[in-house]
Amino acid sequence: MSQPEIDPDLAFIREAVHAMPIARTLGVEVTALRRGHAELRTPIADAMTFRPGQLQAAAVFAAGDCAAVAAAGTLLEPGSWAATIDGTIKLVAPASGTGLRAVGRVVDAGRLLTTCAAEVYAVDGDAERLCATWLGTARRMTPRLV
Numbered sequence: 001m002s003q004p005e006i007d008p009d010l011a012f013i014r015e016a017v018h019a020m021p022i023a024r025t026l027g028v029e030v031t032a033l034r035r036g037h038a039e040l041r042t043p044i045a046d047a048m049t050f051r052p053g054q055l056q057a058a059a060v061f062a063a064g065d066c067a068a069v070a071a072a073g074t075l076l077e078p079g080s081w082a083a084t085i086d087g088t089i090k091l092v093a094p095a096s097g098t099g100l101r102a103v104g105r106v107v108d109a110g111r112l113l114t115t116c117a118a119e120v121y122a123v124d125g126d127a128e129r130l131c132a133t134w135l136g137t138a139r140r141m142t143p144r145l146v
Contacts, residue, residue, distance in 0.1 A: 005032040005039075013038070013073045016081055022062055030070065036106040038070035041123075043099045055095035060120055064089055064134025067104030068116035072138035075109050080142045082114065087136030095131045097124030107135075114138045 006014055014030040017023050017040070026048065032039035040063065046052070048059045065087050073082040101123050107115040120132040 038104040063102040064118040067102035068118040071104035072114040072116040082138040093131045
């Protein structure tokens with residue numbers, strides 16, 4: 001297995017994704033991070049399927065969401081984070097196989113809002129097939145001073 005392609009300056013994004021309960025539940029692993037780009041892998045677990053080997057749409061949405069918003073987060077300074085404020089998904093093929101690979105990217109970055117997208121691929125061995133596209137908006141969040 002190859003080493004993750006994580007920009008060391010962006011390791012805080014990987015930690016933020018891995019700290020999210022939904023990401024832990026789904027088994028999300030961040031495999032690549034660079035400015036404006038994030039890649040994640042998610043295994044297809046029986047508990048997340050609606051029929052044997054076919055992932056439920058909510059889990060596919062979550063994979064796309066995590067990848068796209070992680071990509072948005074790569075443009076932020078440490079101490080800030082990106083939070084989803086809206087998202088939509090288009091399912092184009094069954095999410096079946098052994099896992100998903102979600103590739104997130106920034107479409108347009110603003111000071112407060114970032115439009116981001118992800119392509120989600122169903123993985124089975126060496127074969128990949130596009131199963132969904134995700135488009136949404138993330139908001140820059142900062143700690144509040146009291």
